[in-house]
Structure formats: C-alpha cells, structure tokens
Amino acid sequence: xxxxxxxxxxxxxxxxxxxxxxxxxxxxxxxxxxxxxxxxxxxxxxxxxxxxxxxxxxxxxxxxxxxxxxxxxxxxxxxxxxxxxxxxxxxxxxxxxxxxxxxxxxxxxxxxxxxxxxxxxxxxxxxxxxxxxxxxxxxxxxxxxxxxxxxxxxxxxxxxxxxxxxxxxxxxxxxxxxxxxxxxxxxxxxxxxxxxxxxxxxxxxxxxxxxxxxxxxxxxxxxxxxxxxxxxxxxxxxxxxxxxxxxxxxxxxxxxxxxxxxxxxxxxxxxxxxxxxxxxxxxxxxxxxxxxxxxxxxxxxxxxxxxxxxxxxxxxxxxxxxxxxxxxxxxxxxxxxxxxxxxxxxxxxxxxxxxxxxxxxxxxxxxxxxxxxxxxxxxxxxxxxxxxxxxxxxxxxxxxxxxxxxxxxxxxxxxxxxxxxxxxxxxxxxxxxxxxxxxxxxxxxxxxxxxxxxxxxxxxxxxxxxxxxxxxxxxxxxxx
Amino acid sequence: xxxxxxxxxxxxxxxxxxxxxxxxxxxxxxxxxxxxxxxxxxxxxxxxxxxxxxxxxxxxxxxxxxxxxxxxxxxxxxxxxxxxxxxxxxxxxxxxxxxxxxxxxxxxxxxxxxxxxxxxxxxxxxxxxxxxxxxxxxxxxxxxxxxxxxxxxxxxxxxxxxxxxxxxxxxxxxxxxxxxxxxxxxxxxxxxxxxxxxxxxxxxxxxxxxxxxxxxxxxxxxxxxxxxxxxxxxxxxxxxxxxxxxxxxxxxxxxxxxxxxxxxxxxxxxxxxxxxxxxxxxxxxxxxxxxxxxxxxxxxxxxxxxxxxxxxxxxxxxxxxxxxx
Numbered sequence: 001x002x003x004x005x006x007x008x009x010x011x012x013x014x015x016x017x018x019x020x021x022x023x024x025x026x027x028x029x030x031x032x033x034x035x036x037x038x039x040x041x042x043x044x045x046x047x048x049x050x051x052x053x054x055x056x057x058x059x060x061x062x063x064x065x066x067x068x069x070x071x072x073x074x075x076x077x078x079x080x081x082x083x084x085x086x087x088x089x090x091x092x093x094x095x096x097x098x099x100x101x102x103x104x105x106x107x108x109x110x111x112x113x114x115x116x117x118x119x120x121x122x123x124x125x126x127x128x129x130x131x132x133x134x135x136x137x138x139x140x141x142x143x144x145x146x147x148x149x150x151x152x153x154x155x156x157x158x159x160x161x162x163x164x165x166x167x168x169x170x171x172x173x174x175x176x177x178x179x180x181x182x183x184x185x186x187x188x189x190x191x192x193x194x195x196x197x198x199x200x201x202x203x204x205x206x207x208x209x210x211x212x213x214x215x216x217x218x219x220x221x222x223x224x225x226x227x228x229x230x231x232x233x234x235x236x237x238x239x240x241x242x243x244x245x246x247x248x249x250x251x252x253x254x255x256x257x258x259x260x261x262x263x264x265x266x267x268x269x270x271x272x273x274x275x276x277x278x279x280x281x282x283x284x285x286x287x288x289x290x291x292x293x294x295x296x297x298x299x300x301x302x303x304x305x306x307x308x309x310x311x312x313x314x315x316x317x318x319x320x321x322x323x324x325x326x327x328x329x330x331x332x333x334x335x336x337x338x339x340x341x342x343x344x345x346x347x348x349x350x351x352x353x354x355x356x357x358x359x360x361x362x363x364x365x366x367x368x369x370x371x372x373x374x375x376x377x378x379x380x381x382x383x384x385x386x387x388x389x390x391x392x393x394x395x396x397x398x399x400x401x402x403x404x405x406x407x408x409x410x411x412x413x414x415x416x417x418x419x420x421x422x423x424x425x426x427x428x429x430x431x432x433x434x435x436x437x438x439x440x441x442x443x444x445x446x447x448x449x450x451x452x453x454x455x456x457x458x459x460x461x462x463x464x465x466x467x468x469x470x471x472x473x474x475x476x477x478x479x480x
Numbered sequence: 481x482x483x484x485x486x487x488x489x490x491x492x493x494x495x496x497x498x499x500x501x502x503x504x505x506x507x508x509x510x511x512x513x514x515x516x517x518x519x520x521x522x523x524x525x526x527x528x529x530x531x532x533x534x535x536x537x538x539x540x541x542x543x544x545x546x547x548x549x550x551x552x553x554x555x556x557x558x559x560x561x562x563x564x565x566x567x568x569x570x571x572x573x574x575x576x577x578x579x580x581x582x583x584x585x586x587x588x589x590x591x592x593x594x595x596x597x598x599x600x601x602x603x604x605x606x607x608x609x610x611x612x613x614x615x616x617x618x619x620x621x622x623x624x625x626x627x628x629x630x631x632x633x634x635x636x637x638x639x640x641x642x643x644x645x646x647x648x649x650x651x652x653x654x655x656x657x658x659x660x661x662x663x664x665x666x667x668x669x670x671x672x673x674x675x676x677x678x679x680x681x682x683x684x685x686x687x688x689x690x691x692x693x694x695x696x697x698x699x700x701x702x703x704x705x706x707x708x709x710x711x712x713x714x715x716x717x718x719x720x721x722x723x724x725x726x727x728x729x730x731x732x733x734x735x736x737x738x739x740x741x742x743x744x745x746x747x748x749x750x751x752x753x754x755x756x757x758x759x760x761x762x763x764x765x766x767x768x769x770x771x772x773x774x775x776x777x778x779x780x781x782x783x784x785x786x787x788x789x790x791x792x793x794x795x796x797x798x799x800x801x802x803x804x805x
Binding site: 054055056057058061062063064066067121124125126127128130131133134136137138139141142143144145148234235237238239240384387388389390391392394395398 | 597598602604605619628631632633634635636637652653654655656657658660661662664665666668669670671672673674698699700701761764766
C-alpha cells in the first residue's frame with residue numbers, strides 16, 4: 001500500500017510538469033508559425049480595409065447572391081463553437097470520466113470560433129460603423145437581432161465556462177512560476193496572479209467552484225442549442241426555396257455538433273502530437289469521442305434525408321428548380337461528394353473499431369470539418385441563385401457567384417486568427433485542466449485502492465469461511 | 481397638393497420655414513438645401529422676391545440666390561416614416577397592354593439615376609408552363625402589406641407607412657442585407673460600390689430623404705419606392721407616366737380609383753373584376769399592393785421566348801424559364 005501512495009504523488013507531479021512544460025517554451029518553430037499567422041492576418045486585414053473603402057463590390061457578391069462566403073463561414077464557425085458545450089457540458093453532466101483531458105481544448109475551441117464566427121456578419125455589413133444602430137433602433141422581431149442576443153449570451157457564457165476551471169490551474173502556474181525560469185516571467189506572474197483570483201485551494205473555494213461549474217454546465221446547454229437554432233432562423237424565416245424549412249433549427253444544431261466534435265478531435269490530435277500528451281490523450285479517448293462523432297453523423301444523415309428527400313419527393317415548382325440544380329445541375333458534383341464523402345464515408349469508417357484509431361479518425365475529421373464548411377456554402381448560395389422570379393437579362397457577373405480573393409483572404413485571416421489565439425493560449429496556459437485530470441487520477445487511485453482493500457477483505461473472509469460448513473456460506477457472507 | 485414650395489433655412493432663426501413662393505412661375509419650385517452657408521456669408525447679389533411662409537402665414541423677403549429649384553417640399557424623416565395621411569396607394573399592371581417596350585424601366589432608371597445592372601421596375605418575359613402563352617410582366621416593388629423585408633430588418637431602416645408604401649432610410653441602414661434575403665421577389669438592390677460621378681454631380685448635394693432615396697449611399701439597400709416625392713407633387717410615379725401603352729395604373733385604394741399615363745381614371749374594383757385581376761404568388765401571403773390584369777385580348781404580338789436571356793440554372797433546357805409559379 002505504501003508504494004501505491006508514493007506512486008500517485010509522482011504521477012500527479014509528472015502530470016503537472018507535462019502540462020506546464022509547453023507554457024515555458026517559445027521556440028523557433030513556434031515563432032515562425034506565429035509570424036506566418038500574423039502575415040496571413042495582415043494580408044486579410046489589408047483586404048478588409050480595401051473592402052471598407054471601396055464597398056462590398058470588391059467581393060464577388062452581387063444582388064442575386066447577396067450573402068456569400070462570409071455568411072457561410074459565419075454558420076460554419078458558430079457550428080464549430082458547439083464543440084465545447086458538447087464535450088464539456090454534456091460529458092460533465094453525464095459524469096463521463098474520460099472527458100477530463102479534453103475539456104480545456106474543447107472549451108477553448110468554442111471560445112475562439114465564437115469570437116471569429118461572431119465577427120463574420122460584421123465583416124459582411126455594408127456599414128459596420130453603424131453597428132450601434134442595433135442598440136439605438138434594435139428590433140426584437142428581427143432574426144438577426146436574435147442572433148446578436150443569443151451569440152453574445154453564448155460568448156459570455158462560454159468565456160466564463162472556459163475561465164472557471166482555469167482558476168485552480170492559474171494558481172498552479174502562479175506557484176510554479178517562481179521555481180522555474182521562463183520567458184516573460186514578470187508578465188506571466190502578473191497574469192497568473194490576477195487570473196487565479198487569490199485561489200488557495202481551500203475547501204470553501206473548491207465548494208464554490210464546483211457549485212458555479214454545475215450551474216454553468218446546466219445553463220450553457222440550452223444557450224448553445226438556442227444559438228444555432230436562431231442562426232438557422234436568419235434563413236428559415238424567409239420564404240425562399242431551400243430555406244423555407246421547418247427542420248432547419250435542429251438540422252443546424254446537429255450539423256454544428258457533428259462538425260464541432262470533429263473539430264475537437266483535430267484539436268486533441270494536434271496537442272497530443274505537438275505537446276507530447278500521448279500519455280493522457282490515449283487511443284481510448286479517441287475511440288470514445290469517435291463513437292460520439294459517429295452517433296452525431298448518423299443523426300445528421302437522418303436530418304439530411306428529411307431536408308432533401310421530403311421536398312424532392314414532391315418537387316414543388318420553385319423548390320424543384322433548386323433541387324434539380326443540387327441533384328444533377330451545377331452543384332451536383334459538390335452536393336454528392338459531400339453526401340458520400342462527409343456523411344456516408346465517415347459512418348462506414350467510424351463504425352469499425354479500426355476506423356476509430358487515431359490516424360483514420362483524424363483524416364475523417366479533417367474531411368468532416370472541411371466538408372461542413374462547404375456544406376454551409378451549399379446551403380446559402382444555391383438558394384440565392386434560385387429566386388421565385390427568373391434571373392433574366394443580367395450578366396453572369398451579376399447572376400453567378402464564386403468567392404473572390406478578397407473574401408478568401410479575409411476568411412484565411414480569420415482561420416489564421418483562430419490558430420493564433422489557440423497557439424498563444426497554449427503558450428500561456430496548460431492545455432489540459434490539470435486539476436480535473438488530477439481528480440481523475442485520484443478517483444482511479446481510490447477505486448484501485450478500494451478494489452485492493454475489498455480483495456484483501458475477501459481473502460480474509462475466505463480464510464474464515466474455509467473452516468465453516470458449506471451450507472452456512474451464504475449467511476456468513478451477508479453478515480460480513 | 482400642387483404647391484410650389486421653398487424651404488428657407490436660417491441659421492440665426494435656427495428653424496425651418498416652409499414658404500409658399502408666389503413670385504416665380506408655376507412649376508418652378510425652390511429649396512434651400514445648403515442655404516445655411518449662403519445666409520451666413522451674407523452674399524445677396526440676386527433679385528429680392530416675396531415669399532409666403534405657409535406655417536405662420538407671414539410674407540418674407542428672400543434673395544433668389546438663396547433659392548434653389550427642387551422637386552417638392554422637403555419631408556422630414558418622421559413625416560417620411562408616417563406617410564401621406566388617408567391614402568392607400570395601389571398599382572395595377574395590365575399584362576394585356578404591356579408590350580415589353582421597357583419604357584417604364586427607362587423612365588425610372590433615369591429619374592432615380594439607377595445604374596443599368598439593377599432595375600427598380602424590371603420587365604420579365606414570363607411563361608408559366610409549356611402549354612400557356614407567354615406574357616410580359618413589369619415588376620416593381622410590391623409594397624406588401626405583410627412585408628417580410630420589414631419584419632427581418634434589425635434596425636427598422638426599412639419600414640411600412642400608413643399609405644401602404646415600404647421605404648428605406650439609408651441613413652439608418654447597416655447593410656446586413658437581411659431584407660434582400662427575405663424578399664421573395666428579388667426587388668431589393670444593394671449599393672455594392674459608391675454612386676457614379678454623374679449621379680454625384682446631379683444630386684450629390686441634395687438633402688437626403690427616404691422619400692427620394694437620393695443621394696444613394698454605398699453599403700445600403702435600395703429599391704422601388706412608388707415615387708412618394710412625385711405623389712406629394714400630385715404627379716404619377718415615373719414608370720406610370722412613362723408607359724406609352726397605358727398599361728400601368730396608379731391610385732388610391734381608399735378612393736377606389738386608379739389612373740394611367742393618359743389620365744384616364746377608372747374604378748379600381750371594377751378594373752380588377754372585369755379583367756381577371758390577381759396578385760403575383762398570392763400563396764406566399766405577403767399581401768402585395770400591386771395587382772396584375774391577365775393577358776386577355778392582348779394588344780401586342782405574343783412575346784418571342786427564343787431571345788430570352790434566362791440565367792436560371794438546374795432547370796431542364798426545354799422550357800427552362802418560367803414554369804416557376
């Protein structure tokens with residue numbers, strides 16, 4: 001027993017060091033990576049300023065396709081942001097032990113994709129400087145207003161949800177910082193001290209943290225569901241064929257969870273590789289979250305069927321034009337590639353245990369995430385190209401759409417921004433919730449000890465029982 | 481309604497006086513846009529004329545250099561949002577008379593300085609099905625009574641007035657284009673870039689009013705406005721007066737009367753009753769204020785559908801166009 005106790009202390013110590021190690025280095029590769037991201041962001045910013053000066057006419061959008069890549073990306077990023085809620089809140093509430101090493105990266109992904117998703121409609125505005133009109137003249141009847149309210153609530157909530165479990169870790173960083181020499185020591189010391197909020201790990205502090213976490217966990221789930229529901233409502237509240245659909249709310253929510261959980265897997269794989277967390281993010285974790293992605297993909301496939309098969313059976317006139325375009329028209333190649341490549345293929349691959357091994361799972365998740373982005377585009381753009389009245393006597397520039405360099409550059413900058421925030425975050429803060437994993441180790445240890453104790457006791461019992469007649473076996477055991 | 485007005489903006493007085501101006505010939509109206517400057521500089525070189533202020537009934541003396549031609553009284557933003565009292569404007573388009581000459585479009589484009597790629601009133605060549613006859617369908621904004629565009633606007637930049645007209649305030653519009661997505665009739669247009677030099681030269685200094693929609697602003701939405709500026713002068717919208725076929729009627733539903741370009745006024749309810757009046761895509765429930773009369777006993781040859789430049793995709797090449805209702 002004494003060796004056991006020694007081991008758990010050492011294990012926790014190793015864990016703490018493993019988690020804090022990446023925050024102490026900022027090597028050449030990281031510097032180059034950050035420099036590259038900043039360059040991409042700089043170019044995107046230049047393009048956006050160009051757009052501000054010359055109007056949205058510098059994009060490929062025109063009157064028929066008045067929403068394009070920006071709004072598609074908005075839907076996509078907000079979708080990715082559902083990862084944190086799923087993994088963190090749902091797995092927390094269902095007391096899934098294996099969630100412990102994943103929660104931090106999932107919550108971070110939520111925070112950062114919401115940040116960059118939320119600015120997409122602002123990038124898309126003709127007059128971003130008039131954003132204050134939303135407060136001055138805001139109308140709650142507008143679906144866009146629901147988006148603003150809901151996303152702001154979710155952003156606030158998920159920021160708190162990311163921050164709360166960081167408090168004990170910040171205290172750990174603060175306390176350990178004095179021991180080891182690092183870069184930006186004074187800044188880090190100030191930052192950790194501020195963020196630890198005077199955490200000392202007392203009983204009442206733990207109690208309060210757990211209580212707040214429980215409340216946040218329960219509150220954040222309906223908020224997250226509301227977010228993607230009202231994002232779908234900016235489309236579903238119109239009469240346009242393809243958008244005029246009652247299934248849109250849940251279709252978007254499930255699509256979000258499906259792409260978001262795939263995003264979490266990619267994050268996990270990246271941190272595992274770059275920060276050497278193989279010990280904590282085991283193939284078992286990937287297998288389990290792979291099952292969740294599989295379940296969500298199946299659900300998504302079912303909703304896809306509802307979304308396309310029901311109108312396709314009836315082929316109502318205006319809707320029929322759109323569906324013909326998707327099924328065997330201009331968008332058919334992309335449409336079927338997505339249906340087979342990002343829905344059917346992942347279902348088949350992930351159904352097998354071998355398909356949930358790390359490498360195939362990561363490949364599938366890359367496909368899912370990129371596919372989800374293109375799918376958002378396919379929800380937004382073809383519908384805009386199929387209005388009730390025919391598109392007549394306009395040049396193809398006005399009647400067709402493919403995003404141009406301005407839009408791609410701005411979106412590249414946003415993706416770079418997401419990577420930059422994640423990189424900087426991971427260089428300042430541990431990418432696993434150290435105390436949560438510790439708790440897991442402790443629980444495992446306690447369980448192991450309990451099992452050991454029971455075994456010992458049973459062995460002793462057996463010794464006593466041996467001397468007794470067999471018929472009395474049952475009653476004696478019960479007494480024990 | 482036919483009044484010649486001038487607006488006299490005096491910085492010292494700090495108020496706006498709407499003046500009736502009798503000295504100049506009828507038809508010439510003047511407005512004091514940018515007058516504040518002229519007054520403060522006190523450069524009074526022109527001829528002095530007497531003007532009547534309709535708000536207090538007094539006669540003032542003003543200098544002609546301070547007076548500018550205008551197309552009607554300047555309407556405040558609050559007034560533009562309320563609309564003209566006791567009116568319900570309505571338009572009737574007779575498909576039996578429309579020969580697709582696009583003169584309505586031309587008149588509208590010219591009056592509103594609209595670039596060619598967007599047409600506030602667009603003439604479609606329609607063919608509802610393989611077996612039915614094609615017809616022309618000029619399509620302005622329908623000024624729906626249940627307008628989705630107004631519902632979805634997050635800032636109330638587009639609004640429905642008591643006289644039935646749906647307008648846009650481009651000083652409030654944030655350019656989110658929700659209304660464009662919501663409108664089922666592709667009626668709304670976005671100012672993707674800055675207005676052209678011709679327009680700037682002509683109306684760049686004009687004071688903005690939602691009733692005229694000029695000067696237009698980059699990054700805001702615009703559309704057919706039923707020409708409330710013309711209505712206030714007692715005139716017809718440009719498309720109505722520009723139609724050589726008398727195919728477009730415009731009037732007041734409360735009076736049950738509509739008038740065409742030749743000045744023929746008919747009973748609205750009778751007109752709709754006798755000519756198979758209908759509204760486009762009635763099943764959408766948007767309650768349009770524009771009625772169509774069926775192309776019965778047409779006064780023009782059937783439109784040739786061959787030369788149609790239809791850019792719809794995903795439809796069968798045969799009868800690819802119009803079976804879209």
